[in-house]
Amino acid sequence: MTTTNTSSASVPSGPASSAPGDSSPATPRKRTRRLKPGRILAWVVMVVILLITLLPFYWILRTALSTNPSLLSNPASLTPPEFTTGAFQRVLGMQSTEDALAEGGSGSALNFWRYLLNSVMVATLVTVCQVLFSAMAAYAFSRLRWRGRDKVFALFLAGLMVPTVFTLLPNFVLIQQLGLIDTVLGIALPTMFMTPFAVFFLRQFFLGIPMEIEEAARLDGSSRIGTFFRVILPMAGAPIATLSILTYMTAWNDYFWPLMVSYTDSSRVLTVALGVFRAQSPQSGTDWAGLMAASLIAALPMFLLFLAFARRIVNSIGFSGIK
């Protein structure tokens, strides 16, 4: 069992992956399913952990469906103290200023749809380009033979060791010089071409595709490039989908880089908008209902993605280096 691999080492938020899948886990299951006290205790602990994990989400929903004044007078009520969908309407710009003020909102319009669109554009740009380009590179590193291949690959691997924090400031200068400050492209660009992790991850997978399949395609007159798009990519559908989801999530949830690059509505993404929303509290105090509604809407696409691909995402979390 080899465990040393640089792969996951410097990917703080980007999950390491490669699915061991549901394939025959080596769990030593008790043959007897008697409910021993230890087992009961274990379940109790598990349930407590689940509650800690999930209750905050209920609290977001409960808060988002209330008016602000009622929240302040009933801070511990388990259900929305004064039920309304006003906060959602407010966030989405569908509430009149008077109603917004009455419910404790700031009354100033929040360009939420714009932020949503920006987030979608950034995450989509990053995901599509990064996965495509990384897959191409991974293919070159795994299936093509060329001079200096291993050296170049080593360079890519070294890239894994550079923490994102260090590239942020110089990349900002670069984006500034490219005139891309405060643009969607400026936010997406640095991660659009590749991440060392994505290249490494896909290379590992491509290595496992039998040569014969590619050879057969090439025999049919397909070029290398044709083979890549028509044979290799479809065969690698599963890991590419996994990588795409993870990349999308990372791009969607990123805050620091967009905060540096984006300043106005034209490029502001949801995470940054939420921070601004928090800072822009109305005179009556923070608009918690609106903030929670906005948080929920900002997280919703990720929840939907998760619902659709839960099994894949869950199973994808593992060690690419461990075989």
Next chain:
Amino acid sequence: MTRKTFTRARRSRLLSATAVLAVGALALSGCGQREGDSEASSTIDYWLWDTQQLPAYQQCADLFEQQHPEYNVNITQTGWDDYWQRLTAGFLAGTGPDVFINHPSRYPQYADLEVLLPLDEQDATANQQASDYQDGLMELWTGSDGHRYGSPKDWDSIALFYNSDYLADGGVSPEELGSLEWNPEDGGSFEAAIAHLTVDDNGVRGDEPGFDKDNVAVYGLGLSDPGGGNTGQGQWGSFANGAGWEVTDEPFWGTEYNYDDPALHETLDWYFGLSDKGYMPKYGQFNQDDGTLSQLMSGSVAVVSDGSWMVPAYSSSENFEVGTARMPTGPDGTAPSTMSGVADSISADADNPEAAAEFVAFMGSQECQSVVAEAGVVFPARTDSVERTEEIWTEQGFDTSAFTDPVEEGDAFFLPITSHGADVAALTIPAFQEIWADRPPSAEVLDRINPAINDLFIADKEAEDADSGN
């Protein structure tokens, strides 16, 4: 051979696909680029942060457009925090405004970075006369290099805002509140009044036996931001001045801060001590972002000190009347008030500096300033317009002499202007938070940071000497 061409064809198709993708991305982001650079020379981009003032300045802009049909003014309003971020980005990316409202705490840094146009070098603004404006305003906006970087728009000073219901309940008249004195030893009549206006959950007043300082329903004095930037502008700055504290060695462009002055330490220990006694909120009890405005408006406090620019906000109170009273008299016998004011600045990369300067000159003219006065949102910078604001505020029930008397009596003092404002703030803001939150002797905290602050200026001087030595 055939395969090769096939590959090449594919490749080029792929390349063009990539190119299309890239172009698409550019187009997508294109919506983020500012439009109409070509016609920019006739459009003046004007930025401001205050929503209350927006209508008045919009009116001024309309007047300007009428008189100068060749120009077109485009006003953008953004909230305070966002405003400075956007401005920074604007300077970095060249997407900033042509003209924007500037703040005294910010402009020295911008002047140092050379992103502002000197107004004394523009035809339209070169001849603005200091005598037309409130005393000291022109000086406030003159940089250490002697150039003028702002055309004054307004001035402000600090006074007490009170909840008249609470005042009546406590049997304190507005006149009494406006003629109190304080001292760092026992707080004087000011502390007595604040204690009396404090009421705990059981209805016991702060100066009565059995007062429960841990369960207070109404605090006598509100506080949300312990530092108010570097000088406690709306908080303790006026008190400290009345105890004889000068922030810096020179009113403008000083190179030495006096945070190590015992007069300041005594003032702060007394002031923040009010929160130990339960007369003022503790740190973190209220959300700092919400400000003292929401503390007063929500009925959580009886009195707050705040700036004249907040009068329109306080005037919107529906449940009770808000009034104003003069800051108390300090140990040195004066009742001072911190003064400041904002101004219009022109960005160094303004598309059409000439047009920008003309617009700025108009905004500082009597024509526009009287519009501002009529709106009753701030004290206009021009002395010939300020009376109208006073009338309007008086009609609304505010005692404007609370703001103007210190100025007329010469007890008002300007917020100091120095270099390294952001660096100083980086040291002082945590320090004042610490003093309020953890309540150590303020001398302990401030004596620690004062040398670090003054080192900033010593380093400057050394660099200068080294330069001139060469």
Next chain:
Amino acid sequence: MTVLTQQPDRPPSGRPSSPDGKRRRRPDDTRTALFFIAPAALGLAVFLAWPLIRGIWLSFTNYNLLTDPEFIGLANYRRLIADPIFWDSMLTTVWYVVLNIGIQTAAALTIALLMYRLTQSTLLRGLVLTPYLVSNVVAGLVWVWILDTQFGVGNQILGWLGIDPIGFFTDSAWAIPTIALVNVWRHMGYTALLIFAGLQTLPASVYEAARLDGSGEIRTFFSVTMPLLRPIMALVLIMTVIGSFQVFDTVAVTTNGGPANATNVLQLYIYDLAFDRFQFGYASAMSVGLLIVLGIITVIQYRMTRADSSDLA
């Protein structure tokens, strides 16, 4: 471009193509490879390698983002060493990392072991992962609201238990632990799944043996599971510690460094210097400092991993 003269041995792939087709393949491959590698290589060079070099260069300048950088030698580094706020900030960050990683690893290990022993349910694993789906920003905001001193349900519950309200984000002693716990909340499920995946790779035979020996659950854990799990834990630690050192989002939206710099973590200080104070050169020097710290930690942890894995191999 020279063509490789020596053909590496390849297993005969049974390609019945013409012999000259095989000869022609090699140069063709190199060019194809260039095409395939170009975008990623561009990205690597422009957004990783170049910034790395440039960042180091800028750390030796007085760059302020608006005027041209001037070389000032080691001045930034001298200032760094003498800057009490930097060292304070470093301590704050380390304190955060210790709390965050310590609690998170313990919690994640517990969850992983519980899941391992109790159920293989994908649903359960999915539920545990939910907090990871939301951004740090959302996680921070939610907990600011739940733990609000006046109106947060957290302090209401404490009130029922007879405990005075705690200023979780406003008390300088509580702020860092609170932020550390918020991030534990967001990341523990994800980390647990990592450990869980590691647990699944452990050979079942060892457990059989332990069971035959009559070893109890707890003894098995300490004598069998833990030693086997050590390399996996080391790997998990490398990933999480480096991420933890770069904490920013949660702090920025909750306390923004306060109260009194109690949560002024390194990234926040760097951001403040670069974008509020325009001291880009100095901020770059601080980034280099952080890079060095991260490098040292990685090397130490890497060594640990290596040693462990060789033990097990």
